[in-house]
Amino acid sequence: MLDLMTGNAAAAKAAMLARVEVIAAYPITPQTSISEKLAEMVANGEMNAKYIKVESEHSAMAALIGASYIGARTFTATSSQGLALMHEMLFWASGARRPIVMPVVSRALGPPWNIWTDHMDVMGERDTGWMQLFCENNQETLDLILMAYRVAEDKDIMLPAMIIEDGFILSHTFEKVDVPAIEEIDFYLHPFNPDVKVNFRKPRRYGSLVMPDWAMEFRYNNALAMEKAKKKWVEAGIAFKKAFGRDYSSLVELYRCEDADVALIVAGSAAGTAKVSADRMRERGRKVGVAKLRAFRPFPTEEVMRLGEGVRTIGVFDRSYTFAQGGAIYGEVRNALYPMASDVRVKGYIGGLGGRDITEAEFEKMFEDLLAIAKSGSMSKDVEWVALKDGSYRW
Amino acid sequence: MPRLTLPKDELVSKGHSGCAGCGATLLARLCLKALGPKTIINSPACCWSVVQGVWPRAALKVPVIDHAFECTGAVSSGIRAALDAKGIDDVIVVGWAGDGGTVDIGLQALSGAVDRRTDFIYIMYDNEAYMNTGIQCSGCTPLYAWTNTTPGGKNQEWKQVAKKPIMEMLISNGIAYGATVSIAYPEDLVTKVKKAKTIRGTKFIHALSSCPPGWKIPSSKSVEVARLATQTGIFPLYEYENGAYVLNKDVKTKPVEEYLMSQGRFKHLTPAMIAEVQRRVDEDYAALKAKCKGAGASG
Numbered sequence: 001m002l003d004l005m006t007g008n009a010a011a012a013k014a015a016m017l018a019r020v021e022v023i024a025a026y027p028i029t030p031q032t033s034i035s036e037k038l039a040e041m042v043a044n045g046e047m048n049a050k051y052i053k054v055e056s057e058h059s060a061m062a063a064l065i066g067a068s069y070i071g072a073r074t075f076t077a078t079s080s081q082g083l084a085l086m087h088e089m090l091f092w093a094s095g096a097r098r099p100i101v102m103p104v105v106s107r108a109l110g111p112p113w114n115i116w117t118d119h120m121d122v123m124g125e126r127d128t129g130w131m132q133l134f135c136e137n138n139q140e141t142l143d144l145i146l147m148a149y150r151v152a153e154d155k156d157i158m159l160p161a162m163i164i165e166d167g168f169i170l171s172h173t174f175e176k177v178d179v180p181a182i183e184e185i186d187f188y189l190h191p192f193n194p195d196v197k198v199n200f201r202k203p204r205r206y207g208s209l210v211m212p213d214w215a216m217e218f219r220y221n222n223a224l225a226m227e228k229a230k231k232k233w234v235e236a237g238i239a240f241k242k243a244f245g246r247d248y249s250s251l252v253e254l255y256r257c258e259d260a261d262v263a264l265i266v267a268g269s270a271a272g273t274a275k276v277s278a279d280r281m282r283e284r285g286r287k288v289g290v291a292k293l294r295a296f297r298p299f300p301t302e303e304v305m306r307l308g309e310g311v312r313t314i315g316v317f318d319r320s321y322t323f324a325q326g327g328a329i330y331g332e333v334r335n336a337l338y339p340m341a342s343d344v345r346v347k348g349y350i351g352g353l354g355g356r357d358i359t360e361a362e363f364e365k366m367f368e369d370l371l372a373i374a375k376s377g378s379m380s381k382d383v384e385w386v387a388l389k390d391g392s393y394r395w
Numbered sequence: 396m397p398r399l400t401l402p403k404d405e406l407v408s409k410g411h412s413g414c415a416g417c418g419a420t421l422l423a424r425l426c427l428k429a430l431g432p433k434t435i436i437n438s439p440a441c442c443w444s445v446v447q448g449v450w451p452r453a454a455l456k457v458p459v460i461d462h463a464f465e466c467t468g469a470v471s472s473g474i475r476a477a478l479d480a481k482g483i484d485d486v487i488v489v490g491w492a493g494d495g496g497t498v499d500i501g502l503q504a505l506s507g508a509v510d511r512r513t514d515f516i517y518i519m520y521d522n523e524a525y526m527n528t529g530i531q532c533s534g535c536t537p538l539y540a541w542t543n544t545t546p547g548g549k550n551q552e553w554k555q556v557a558k559k560p561i562m563e564m565l566i567s568n569g570i571a572y573g574a575t576v577s578i579a580y581p582e583d584l585v586t587k588v589k590k591a592k593t594i595r596g597t598k599f600i601h602a603l604s605s606c607p608p609g610w611k612i613p614s615s616k617s618v619e620v621a622r623l624a625t626q627t628g629i630f631p632l633y634e635y636e637n638g639a640y641v642l643n644k645d646v647k648t649k650p651v652e653e654y655l656m657s658q659g660r661f662k663h664l665t666p667a668m669i670a671e672v673q674r675r676v677d678e679d680y681a682a683l684k685a686k687c688k689g690a691g692a693s694g
Contacts, residue, residue, distance in 0.1 A: 022476045065466075088463055092462060200458065
């Protein structure tokens with residue numbers, strides 16, 4: 001059924017459709033309306049879930065880990081400082097192999113205080129063992145949350161997942177969303193029935209003390225699961241397309257890249273803007289494409305390499321900075337393309353931090369810059385901050 | 396000598412890795428006799444994350460969920476919510492944490508759990524310092540005690556303040572039941588834990604558990620020293636329920652000096668310091684008795 005809803009309403013709706021059993025939530029801008037909507041649905045009996053009003057995000061994640069061990073399907077949502085506060089428990093959730101699904105409404109970390117979107121918060125958690133997927137629009141927020149449960153709870157995976165929607169740009173913007181009937185979702189997403197859950201017939205410890213002789217094997221198993229998740233996301237995408245018609249069968253969505261001279265890799269809502277810019281460039285005869293990065297964890301190394309085989313000049317737009325070489329995605333892309341480093345040029349663009357608008361015109365400048373690099377075969381800078389103002393300011 | 400009337404079930408196996416004379420190990424054994432096998436324990440970083448043994452072995456015959464230091468209240472709420480969601484109502488949820496994990500780093504999540512009126516039993520085994528990391532001062536370390544972070548030294552930097560009044564804090568927070576228990580009074584302990592099982596809401600058990608390496612006492616003396624804590628009035632055994640206090644063992648007959656001088660961590664105390672401890676204990680004990688009487692008068 002077609003509906004008009006915000007990204008946050010779509011996220012809450014997805015939790016309802018997934019028949020989530022335990023919710024633990026704590027307010028933070030711009031996530032708050034997800035937890036409010038869920039509270040309302042539980043209070044009205046539209047959703048048969050237990051809602052724990054926790055006293056922090058750290059406790060939200062801790063509570064869900066406990067609930068997941070009983071075998072309940074679990075859900076929370078957060079942003080920015082809240083995600084950072086969860087950091088310790090993010091490691092715990094993935095190490096304990098609890099398939100918690102959590103939309104993260106991306107937002108800058110302070111100081112300076114800033115409630116608007118960037119990806120510094122989620123990139124700060126990239127090594128916690130969570131799957132991380134970016135949404136371009138509200139439809140994707142709804143769909144990816146549903147798919148996330150299917151992948152996360154797969155017996156070969158059992159890893160938690162963050163579904164990232166950009167703060168305000170998606171979270172508070174109304175868009176047309178096709179909402180499947182809950183009965184259709186039941187067919188796509190089966191009840192959670194994990195092998196590892198509390199069992200009184202065989203009492204054991206969950207999250208025990210492991211000595212150096214075996215601890216590394218536990219970590220390696222997490223790594224294997226993350227690797228397998230690539231295939232599982234593709235399979236979940238194919239099944240989703242079959243059931244609902246929308247295509248998420250690749251971890252990187254290629255837009256006009258087939259014959260492109262240059263391509264720009266973008267994650268999140270900015271991918272939509274980049275696509276419009278690419279259309280404009282194409283109208284002017286400029287052969288440019290957009291590669292929308294849907295999954296950041298697992299990282300689609302093979303897809304990026306295939307892109308590099310066809311397109312020899314690649315730009316990466318990052319809404320984050322690592323305080324090393326460029327943004328988080330840039331580092332991963334260069335890493336993936338290293339085996340063909342001599343043939344492919346990769347340039348990083350940093351922009352859209354702290355909610356700075358990133359316009360079609362800015363993307364057009366990036367495309368022109370990439371085309372110039374493709375033509376000359378050289379680039380003066382590896383990483384550039386775009387749309388940066390001059391002028392004095394104090395920190 | 397009369398025989399103890401404790402339940403026979405043993406839910407702590409032989410082969411745990413607790414220290415000789417560990418009060419917290421004996422405490423778990425006694426508590427589990429009262430709790431029974433349909434219990435889920437959740438436990439943060441503490442001595443018990445080691446005492447239980449190393450993977451793949453485990454000393455407890457009930458399921459145990461391990462988690463991070465400050466989470467006990469939150470994980471307990473999560474477990475109970477999931478059991479409720481599944482319609483399971485015959486399971487006792489127990490949060491099992493040390494004193495630092497309760498009154499310091501775990502206080503926020505515990506207060507949240509009480510505020511949510513989570514139906515569970517929180518058992519704080521109080522060995523009066525961060526013992527698992529090697530005897531550092533916690534909010535439960537008593538006045539004037541030596542620890543590795545209250546080492547005395549030239550500036551006499553022993554613990555400068557009394558223990559946090561955790562029971563009073565939680566009573567005002569909204570617990571349904573509170574009780575102090577001691578390994579030296581096992582029947583009283585088992586009675587109280589069994590009672591806690593029958594009450595809905597958050598139940599808080601404050602258990603004094605002696606620690607031979609941390610208190611600097613011989614491992615053979617851990618029960619004896621714990622008994623002295625009650626006999627000197629330092630750790631009175633009482634219950635709180637529905638606004639009423641009950642003093643279970645009115646056995647304050649000995650001077651605090653006897654308790655203090657039995658332990659290496661207090662060996663530096665001067666007569667003036669001992670007198671100050673005695674003054675405070677007398678005052679606190681009188682206040683507790685007054686509360687018990689007040690409760691009695693109001694029915």
